[in-house]
Amino acid sequence: MAPRISVLGLGNMGAALASTVLSRNGHVTVWNRTASKADKLVAAGATLAGSAAEAIAATDFCIVCVGNYEHTKEIVRASADLSGKVLVQLSTGSPGEGEALQKWANERGARYLDGVILAYPSDIGHAGTMIVYAGDRDGWDACEQALMQLAGASRYVGTNLAAPVALEYALTGSLLMAIIGLMPGVLAVERAGVDVALLSELIADSGPLFVKAMKSQVDAIAQNRFTNPEAMLGTWSAGIDHFPDGPDPDIDLIRPVRVLLRRAVAAGYGTEELAAVIKVLRECS
16 A cells, blocks of 8 residues: 655645655645645645645655745644654755754654755656655655655665765755856857857766766775876866966956865875865865
């Protein structure tokens, strides 16, 4: 028998989650402060609860996807008895907030999972989409099959609630910096009179190389293996010195990278892997 699932919060992401649950599970209970946001889901067969407490009571596990943990607490605190249920928190927050909410849920008989969504709403339901979860192992075991339907590449990473947020910071932070870091290159391409569409094609063709390069550097850190690199940190540092300065010194995105690499070289890491910059950052923390 398919589990009874509720989704609280029907913004773009919450609505995508609820729609996927409905299509895969055959039914879903939904709730949102603005009830009209559930209209399309109700028309497709979802059940609209009159309150958050009603939505939680009617289901085996509840997915909360709202603005932040404060909103989550406001929504779920009306449900004093959560016995036997699993609360899956997919709202934005800190590990400390997650630990407090876990304690609150456990005191009311619920198992708790905290997760971060590494995708756009349009990616929900796809095999390659990832949501990273941590929390109660029994809760994960109870929900795994249904949660994997939401994002086929999802991972349970253990009981440490700090893990999802830290991993999100590493993954989405690097993606954000890569995209923003691409902008000076786009400007250079435009100034050279090259069609930016060509850059798009090259990115598509070289994508696997980028992933391989990033993974190899993280592997080097994980294995504490910095010697005998294919490309030395010092070579990267010398190479970036030939990059043009930004048009505005105040927003020169290359400058802090130059500074970091030069500091790493000065510290004696020039013949090591590029990932050896982590040693400089550790010394600063």
